[in-house]
Amino acid sequence: xxxxxxxxxxxxxxxxxxxTVESVWPLPQKLAISEERYPLSPTHFNFYYGEDQASIMKxxxxxxxxxxxxxxxxxPDLTSGNGVLPSTEEKAFSLVVTMHQKDCDxxxxxxxxxxxxxxxxxxxxxxxxxxxxxxxxxxxxxSQLVQQDEDGTYFINKTEIEDFPSFQYRxxxxxxxxxxxxxxxxxxxxxxxxxSKFNVFHWHIVDDPSFPYQSRTFPDLSSKGAYHPMSHIYTxxxxxxxxxxxxLRGIRVIPEFDSPxxxxxxxxxxxxxxxxxxxxxxxxxxxxxINPASALSYTFMSQFLKEVTSVFPDPYFHLGGDEVNxxxxxxNPDVRAFMQKMGFGKDYTKLESFYMExxxxxxxxxxxxxxxWQDVFDYHERIPKDTILHIxxxxxxQYKAETSRMTKAGHRVLLGAPWYINHIAYGQDWRISYNVxxxxxxxxxxQKKLVIGGEVSMWGEYVDxxxxxxxxxxxxxxxxxxxxxxxxxxxxxxxxxxxxxAFRCSLLRRGVRAEPLSPGHCSDEYRGI
Amino acid sequence: MNQTYAxxxxxxxxxxxxxxxxxSQLLYEDEYGAKNINLTEISDFPRFQHRxxxxxxxxxxxxxxxxxxxxxxxxxNKFNVFHWHIVDDPSFPYLSRTFPQLSQMGAYHPYTHVYTPDDVxxxxxxxxLRGIRVVPEFDTPxxxxxxxxxxxxxxxxxxxxxxxxxxxxxVNPILDxxxxxxxxxxxxxxxxFPDAYVHLGGDEVDxxxxxSNPDITKFMxxxxxxxxxxxxxxxxxxxxxxxxTSTQKGYMIWQEVYDNGVKLKPDTLIHVWKGNQxxxxxxxxxxxxxxxxxxxxxxWYLNRISCGQDWTSLYRADPHNxxxxxxQKKLVIGGEACMWGEYVDxxxxxxxxxxxxxxxxxxxxxxxxxxxxxxxYSRLSKHRCRMVERGIPGEPLFTSFCRHEYKGN
Numbered sequence: 001x002x003x004x005x006x007x008x009x010x011x012x013x014x015x016x017x018x019x020t021v022e023s024v025w026p027l028p029q030k031l032a033i034s035e036e037r038y039p040l041s042p043t044h045f046n047f048y049y050g051e052d053q054a055s056i057m058k059x060x061x062x063x064x065x066x067x068x069x070x071x072x073x074x075x076p077d078l079t080s081g082n083g084v085l086p087s088t089e090e091k092a093f094s095l096v097v098t099m100h101q102k103d104c105d106x107x108x109x110x111x112x113x114x115x116x117x118x119x120x121x122x123x124x125x126x127x128x129x130x131x132x133x134x135x136x137x138x139x140x141x142x143s144q145l146v147q148q149d150e151d152g153t154y155f156i157n158k159t160e161i162e163d164f165p166s167f168q169y170r171x172x173x174x175x176x177x178x179x180x181x182x183x184x185x186x187x188x189x190x191x192x193x194x195x196s197k198f199n200v201f202h203w204h205i206v207d208d209p210s211f212p213y214q215s216r217t218f219p220d221l222s223s224k225g226a227y228h229p230m231s232h233i234y235t236x237x238x239x240x241x242x243x244x245x246x247x248l249r250g251i252r253v254i255p256e257f258d259s260p261x262x263x264x265x266x267x268x269x270x271x272x273x274x275x276x277x278x279x280x281x282x283x284x285x286x287x288x289x290i291n292p293a294s295a296l297s298y299t300f301m302s303q304f305l306k307e308v309t310s311v312f313p314d315p316y317f318h319l320g321g322d323e324v325n326x327x328x329x330x331x332n333p334d335v336r337a338f339m340q341k342m343g344f345g346k347d348y349t350k351l352e353s354f355y356m357e358x359x360x361x362x363x364x365x366x367x368x369x370x371x372x373w374q375d376v377f378d379y380h381e382r383i384p385k386d387t388i389l390h391i392x393x394x395x396x397x398q399y400k401a402e403t404s405r406m407t408k409a410g411h412r413v414l415l416g417a418p419w420y421i422n423h424i425a426y427g428q429d430w431r432i433s434y435n436v437x438x439x440x441x442x443x444x445x446x447q448k449k450l451v452i453g454g455e456v457s458m459w460g461e462y463v464d465x466x467x468x469x470x471x472x473x474x475x476x477x478x479x480x481x482x483x484x485x486x487x488x489x490x491x492x493x494x495x496x497x498x499x500x501x502a503f504r505c506s507l508l509r510r511g512v513r514a515e516p517l518s519p520g521h522c523s524d525e526y527r528g529i
Numbered sequence: 530m531n532q533t534y535a536x537x538x539x540x541x542x543x544x545x546x547x548x549x550x551x552x553s554q555l556l557y558e559d560e561y562g563a564k565n566i567n568l569t570e571i572s573d574f575p576r577f578q579h580r581x582x583x584x585x586x587x588x589x590x591x592x593x594x595x596x597x598x599x600x601x602x603x604x605x606n607k608f609n610v611f612h613w614h615i616v617d618d619p620s621f622p623y624l625s626r627t628f629p630q631l632s633q634m635g636a637y638h639p640y641t642h643v644y645t646p647d648d649v650x651x652x653x654x655x656x657x658l659r660g661i662r663v664v665p666e667f668d669t670p671x672x673x674x675x676x677x678x679x680x681x682x683x684x685x686x687x688x689x690x691x692x693x694x695x696x697x698x699x700v701n702p703i704l705d706x707x708x709x710x711x712x713x714x715x716x717x718x719x720x721x722f723p724d725a726y727v728h729l730g731g732d733e734v735d736x737x738x739x740x741s742n743p744d745i746t747k748f749m750x751x752x753x754x755x756x757x758x759x760x761x762x763x764x765x766x767x768x769x770x771x772x773x774t775s776t777q778k779g780y781m782i783w784q785e786v787y788d789n790g791v792k793l794k795p796d797t798l799i800h801v802w803k804g805n806q807x808x809x810x811x812x813x814x815x816x817x818x819x820x821x822x823x824x825x826x827x828x829w830y831l832n833r834i835s836c837g838q839d840w841t842s843l844y845r846a847d848p849h850n851x852x853x854x855x856x857q858k859k860l861v862i863g864g865e866a867c868m869w870g871e872y873v874d875x876x877x878x879x880x881x882x883x884x885x886x887x888x889x890x891x892x893x894x895x896x897x898x899x900x901x902x903x904x905x906y907s908r909l910s911k912h913r914c915r916m917v918e919r920g921i922p923g924e925p926l927f928t929s930f931c932r933h934e935y936k937g938n
Contacts, residue, residue, distance in 0.1 A: 178928040188938065209928045227930035426833050427872070462837070465935045466922035470877035508876070513938055515877040519588040519619045519870070521637035526876045528938055529598040529922065 023502035024144045025196055026481035027490055028163040033145075036158040038122050040093045040146060042075040050098030050126075060104035062132055063097065065248050066139055073143045076509055077152060095125045095142060097135055107243075107313050108133050108199065108250050110369075110452070115164035118142060120156055133250040137163065137197055144506065167438070169414060169453025170483040171200030171254070172476060174468075177207030177265065178460030180232040185465040187245050192473055192512045194249040196480035196503075201246055202318060202455055204256045205234070208264035213239075217307045218300075220269035239311060254371070255312045258320025259301070260290035260355050272296055275335060277328040288328025292355035293338035302362050309366040316388065317363055321356050322373035353380035360384060371414065377406060388452070390414045400441040407447035415454035419479045422459040424471065428517060430500070431493040433478035439487075454483055473514035474504045535566075543660040547573070547607055554915065558932075577848065579798075579824050579863030580893040581610030581664075582886060584878075587617030587675065588870030590642040595875040597655050602883050602921045604659035606890035611656050612728060612865055614666045615644070618674035623649075627717045628710075634679035649721060664781065665722045667714070668730025670700035670765050682706055685745065687738040698738020702765035703748040712772050719776035726798065729769060731791075732783035734762050759789045766791045784812060787821065798862065799823045802830075810851035817857035824848070825864040829889050831882060832869040838926060840909070841902050844888040849897065863893050883923035884913040 024031070047067040049060075072078050103112075116129035116138035127138040141163065146156050172193055174181060190201060205213050211225030214233045223229040234242075246253045259266075267274035267287050272294070274287035291297050309317060326348040329335045335351070344350040353376075360370045360383065371388040389411045391399050399417040406413050418436040421429075433456075439448045456476045463471060477500060481490055490496060497517070505522035507514040513526055537548040551573065555566050582603055584591060600611060615623050621635030624643045633639045644652075653663045669676075677684035677697050682704065684697035701707050718727060736758040739745050745761070754760040766786055773780050774794065781798040793799075799821050801812050809827035816823045828846035848861045866889040868882055887909060891899065899905075906926065914931035916923040922935050 179925055180930055180934060182934055182936070184936075184938075210930070228932070231932070232930060232934075423836050424834050426835065461928050462925060464925050465937070466917065467877070467880035467924040469938065470880065511938070513876045516589055516872060516874050518872070521590055521620070521642055523638070523641065525590060525592055525642075525874065527592050527594060529595045529875065529879050529920075 023499055023506055024141060025477060025499060025503040026484035027486070027499075028141060028161045029166075029486050029489075030160075030162040032160040034158045037155045038093070038120070038158070039091060040074075040154040040156055041091075042071075042078050042154070044092045045071075045074070046092070046094050048094050048096045050096050050128075060102070060132065062104045062248060063135060066136055069248075070139050070143050073510060074146050075154060077148075091123055093123055093125070095127060095139075097127045097138075098129075099132060099135055100130045102132075104132050107247055108252050109315050110168060112168075112250075113164075114168075114197075114199065114250070116141075116161075118159065118161040118163070120145065120159040125156070133199075134164075136194070136250040140194060140197060144503075165197070165199075165484045166486060167451070167453035167483045169200055169455075170198050170480065171202045171414075171453065171455035172198050172472070173202040173204055173416070173455050173457040173459075175204045175207065175458065175460035175463075176212055176234070177204065177210050179464035180210065180212055180227055181460075181468065182465055183234070183238050183241065185468055186242055188469065188512070189472065190242070190246050190249055190251055191510075192469075192507065192514075193251055195507060195510065195512070196477045197484050198456075198476075198480055199250055200252045200254055200453075200455070201242075202254050202256060203242075204258070204318075204459075206265060207258060207262045211265040211269065213308075215304065215307060217303055218270060221266060222269065224269035225265040225267075236311070243313065252314045252316075253312060254314050254316050254318055255308060256318035256320055256371075257305070257308060258318075258322065258373075259359065260292060260352070261322065261324040262320060263290055266290070270300060273300055275328050275332050278331040278333065281333075284331075286328075288332075289324050290355070291332075291335070292329070292351055293332075293335045297355075298358055298362075301359055305359070305362050305366060309363065309368050315367075315369055316371055317368040318371040318390070319356070319359055319363060320373060321352075321376040322392070323375065324352050326352075349379040352376075353383075356380070357383070360387060374402060374406070377409075377411065385410050386412075388412045388414060390416055390455070392416045392420070392457070396436075403441045403451060404443050404447070407441075407443050407450040410450070412450045412452045414452060416457055419454060419456045420459070421456055421471070421475050421479075422461070422463060430475045430478040430517065433475065434482060434490075434493045434496060436479070436482055437487065438482070454479065456480075469513035470515035473507055473512055474500060474517065475515075477503065535569075543609075544574075546604070546660040547575075550605060550607060554912075575607065575609075575894045576896060577824075577861070577863030577893045579610055579865075580608050580890065581612045581824070581863070581865035582608050582882070583612040583614055583826070583865050583867040583869075585614045585617065585868065585870035585873070586622055586644070587614065587620050589874035590620065590622055590637055591870075591878065592875055593644075593648055593652065595878055596652055598879060598921065599882065600652070600656050600659060600661055601919075602879070602886075602916060602923070603661055605916060605919065605921070606883075606887050607894050608866075608886070608890055609661055610863075610865065611652075611661050611663045612666060612867075613652075613663055614668065614728075614869075616675060617668060617672045621675040621679065625714065625717060627713050628680060630679035631676060632679070635675035635677075646721065653723065662724045663722060664724050664726050664728055665718060666728035666730055666781075667718060668728075668732065668783075669711075669769065670702060670762065671732065671734040672730060673700050676700070680710060683710060685738050685742055688741040688743065691743075694741075696738070698742075699734050700765065701745075702739075702761055703745055708768055708772065711769060712775075715773050715776055715778075719773075719778050726779045726781055727773060728781040728800070729766075729773065729786075730783060731766055731786035732802070733785070736762075763789060763791045770794065781824075784816070787816060787819075793821065795820070797821055800826060800865070802826045802867070806846075813848070813851040813861065814853050814857070817851075817853055817860040820860070822860045822862050824862050826867050829864060829866045830869065831866050831885050831889075832871065832873060834881065840885045840888040840926065843885060844892060844902060844905055845900070847892060847897065864889065866890075879922045880924035883916060883921055884909055884926065887912060887923075 112133045113130035114134045114137050116134040118138050119126045129135045210227045211221050212233045214222045214235050222233045226233045275291040276283045277286045277288050356376050363370050374391045377389050389406050391402050415438050456479045504514050508522050509524045539545040556564050620637045621631050622643045624632045624645050632643045636643045656663050685701040686693045687696045687698050779796050784801050787799045799816050801809050825848040848864050849858050866886040913923045917931050917935050918933045
């Protein structure tokens with residue numbers, strides 16, 4: 001979207017001894033670790049449901065899957081074939097999980113509590129949470145607390161944690177239109193997101209260059225609009241796979257079908273949807289945004305949204321609404337006539353608002369809460385109060401002012417502007433992400449509560465499966481901590497640096513292709529190319 | 530090429546390798562997956578003979594696999610020199626037969642983060658089969674922190690007033706033991722690495738530690754160097770060059786050595802890396818005017834990433850763009866794309882290097898007037914997809930797709 005202007009000076013970094021640093025990332029809200037430590041062994045480790053929980057937990061397959069997934073993360077040597085080293089004390093260790101609510105079969109949503117308590121003592125860790133989503137967060141933390149001695153013996157320190165996120169919406173945006181991302185790349189991203197407690201996958205699935213979403217109702221959209229109708233699409237089965245994979249990790253999937261702009265690829269499979277641009281009195285052959293003056297547009301959008309709102313279960317739905325270029329609309333005589341009829345004069349922002357209002361209404365009637373880019377608010381301040389606004393433009397001064405305005409008008413806000421990490425620069429730019437202060441804007445306490453979270457964006461102009469992972473990780477982790485942890489405890493990027501370095505090595509060990517932050521090494525380097 | 534066969538003629542096997550690569554790029558798939566090739570006539574040769582890629586295995590250890598993958602990618606782009614910046618301040622991964630403690634104490638890990646003699650042999654042979662020379666760089670007297678871990682008394686002890694501070698500086702130029710050590714080390718290096726040249730570094734020597742050391746101060750007086758520590762640097766380099774010459778190798782050095790007025794053999798190759806366009810062009814002019822051969826890296830520091838299509842500025846840089854005679858221009862042997870390792874390891878090396886280095890590859894091989902960026906974009910996009918198909922994760926230039934996307938992690 002915006003062009004890059006950031007350039008960082010190179011920083012001289014010391015290579016630190018990573019063995020002495022705790023690498024729980026993001027930092028829990030309340031964390032007390034003492035020197036006392038206890039051995040664990042993969043042959044004597046068990047997950048248990050709490051004694052009074054048996055009835056609640058009986059069919060919690062989500063947690064069962066989580067146990068299976070976390071076991072090799074807790075004991076990494078197990079899968080690398082190095083064999084199990086006999087520990088000196090073969091004591092049993094239990095991780096006991098208790099939850100207050102049984103909601104294992106649903107999807108996480110905006111109200112889902114992710115709070116948990118974790119207490120580690122001799123031979124036992126007790127994990128208590130409100131919901132299964134909190135249990136997942138606690139499991140992740142537990143897996144990061146288990147360490148290994150030089151001789152490979154596993155141990156964990158005496159620990160007391162009480163944890164919950166500062167912001168309930170902590171997202172990552174992937175763009176699968178500028179470049180197609182194979183399913184594997186998306187699933188790998190979801191895995192890595194879970195490691196730093198991201199809980200929203202904002203799937204910017206279609207845009208101008210390509211339409212990879214295979215629609216049941218309008219199959220031509222992808223057969224004519226995808227880069228390739230067979231190899232560069234997401235089938236319904238693929239989408240379900242993503243939804244399942246995300247759910248198991250407590251990650252919400254919020255799709256974005258951006259309109260009326262950013263829709264070039266839609267027109268290939270849906271003729272008459274886009275506005276024909278005119279050169280003088282005849283069509284030029286090119287097309288602009290969706291035609292807001294045509295009833296067909298709304299019929300189509302209605303049917304299309306009916307499908308996609310049922311395919312994607314999250315209560316939130318992103319409608320886009322950004323960067324609408326008016327020149328094509330202005331050139332088209334039918335659109336001009338429509339402007340006259342509606343009494344919009346020459347103000348095309350009114351036309352855009354008219355379009356967006358319609359789309360938001362359709363979406364609302366389909367029982368979804370809309371998220372829109374800030375442009376929609378900037379052009380038309382009277383939009384439904386419960387519409388969530390996504391800030392993406394500007395330097396701190398601008399986005400802080402925007403946050404003030406939006407929250408003053410009573411809207412919930414998502415902060416995206418400071419975290420466009422598709423913008424790369426030489427050096428440790430993670431520190432810039434880390435130093436963002438989402439609530440540092442002028443407004444009342446009530447206004448501040450309306451900032452529900454933020455998103456890291458990885459726009460796809462220069463990104464595909466060859467470089468997605470190293471570009472996302474560990475740089476995205478800075479925002480992960482900013483959105484989860486207590487800001488007052490995480491003010492210093494310098495203090496965070498050794499922790500993030502250690503966390504990066506953990507990510508590598510878990511198979512995440514995370515790039516380095518500075519000269520140094522991890523005991524397990526990435527052995528691929 | 531005619532009928533159903535192709536004829537590839539080359540004076541040397543290295544030319545044949547280049548021709549084979551070209552042939553492989555002439556093939557294309559139609560929509561049905563059938564391979565085609567057009568009637569073609571090509572006469573080709575490189576504009577510059579030194580077309581290199583630098584890897585830094587000290588800031589981050591690079592596992593063998595990624596070094597070999599990079600050599601494969603180099604061959605696809607007709608690069609012919611692998612400049613192996615193998616050791617530096619942070620770590621010493623080269624397992625020396627003569628001084629095994631250098632890596633034992635100086636590597637990030639003495640067993641998992643080292644290159645054994647067999648590893649080095651494998652890399653050299655892998656490169657040779659692709660017509661790629663391996664030129665090692667053992668950079669001194671600066672950039673040697675890791676050397677001091679396994680070799681006592683090699684580095685200069687820094688002083689805080691009258692007492693040693695506990696830290697160390699560049700190689701100590703006043704001790705005989707230093708030169709005994711270098712003699713033995715470079716003898717080994719000359720046997721391990723078959724190329725006619727070694728790169729001796731010589732860049733960014735910080736004088737502060739030398740200034741603080743009283744023994745060195747005394748030495749400066751004895752040799753009437755006054756306060757001019759570049760004279761001391763020259764003294765060291767001179768002796769080093771003599772040592773290396775006695776091993777029958779030619780040498781390459783970073784531009785500082787020339788800038789500081791060291792006496793160099795006539796066949797020394799000077800590596801220009803500093804400055805903006807104006808500055809490096811002036812430097813090229815000066816060096817060639819002095820009669821030395823030179824090669825260029827300044828515009829091609831690929832570790833310096835930025836947003837957008839920076840390959841275009843890599844593509845536009847030309848080693849011959851400076852004011853000089855034709856004879857001077859003949860002294861420019863080529864250039865190197867450098868990937869310094871502060872922020873780079875095997876997780877991001879390949880996409881950061883490719884296809885950006887390909888822009889440098891064309892600049893160094895193709896004719897001077899091949900400069901159309903739009904045409905280059907369309908060819909380079911296809912070339913990038915081809916590299917991806919061959920398993921090289923070259924990143925995209927811009928919004929696009931490849932028929933066969935990258936399948937790796």
